[in-house]
Amino acid sequence: MDAGNGAPAAAYREQTVEIALGPQGAFENGNVGTLTRRVAADRVVSAVPPRRRKPKPPKVARTPRVVELLRKALEWQALLESGEVPNQAAIGRREGITRARVTQVMGMLQLAPEIQQHILSMPDAVRRPVISERALRPIVQLERPAAQLQAFEQPLPSSRPPRTRW
Known part of the structure; x- marks a missing residue:
């Protein structure tokens, strides 16, 4: 005691x-x-602190989302033209997304062929790609391919709002 x-x-x-x-x-x-x-006496004490956590594995390069979406739009267009699906609403039900989202993705097909080719040739990347589907939407609204190309060559605005600190 x-x-x-x-x-x-x-x-x-x-x-x-x-x-x-x-x-x-x-x-x-x-x-x-x-x-x-x-x-x-029963405690094991080390002078060297243990590692806190395992190091993160290196990030794997992924196909940019805009490339996947354009490929999907081309696939959906082929389905519509073949008559396999009657309309965009059927594609939405089949994919589990809304008809409005199908319309947004299919809108990428209105881009000039040069822009589509540029998007499809984008390499896999570890970081967030420069081009996003959302940043392309205003370009899709332009009717003439020359105007689209001119707008595409300008720096695209970020699809994310700037961070603010409180």
Whole structure:
């Protein structure tokens, strides 16, 4: 009974760890410091802290979403032309999305062929691609292919609003 509260004293041991803190691994005078502390006898204590978490695996390059959407629009157009599906609402039911979303994606087919070719030739990327489907929507609204190309060559606005700090 050591603690004064009637509880038996826990078994302790002293742990001494040499520490070297300095530019060459020791203090300026060449001495290595020691740290002594009391630890529970049944506790395993390491001087080297464990790794906190595993390093993240490298990110895998993915096909940009705008490329996938344009491919899907071309596929849907082929389905409509073949008569396999009667209308865009049927495509929406089949894909599990709304008819309005089908219309948005199919709108990419109104882009100038040069722009479509540029989009389809985009390489896989690890980061967010420069071109997004949302940024292309105003370009789709332009009727003339020359106007679309001119607008496409201008820097596209970000599809995400700028971050604000509170």
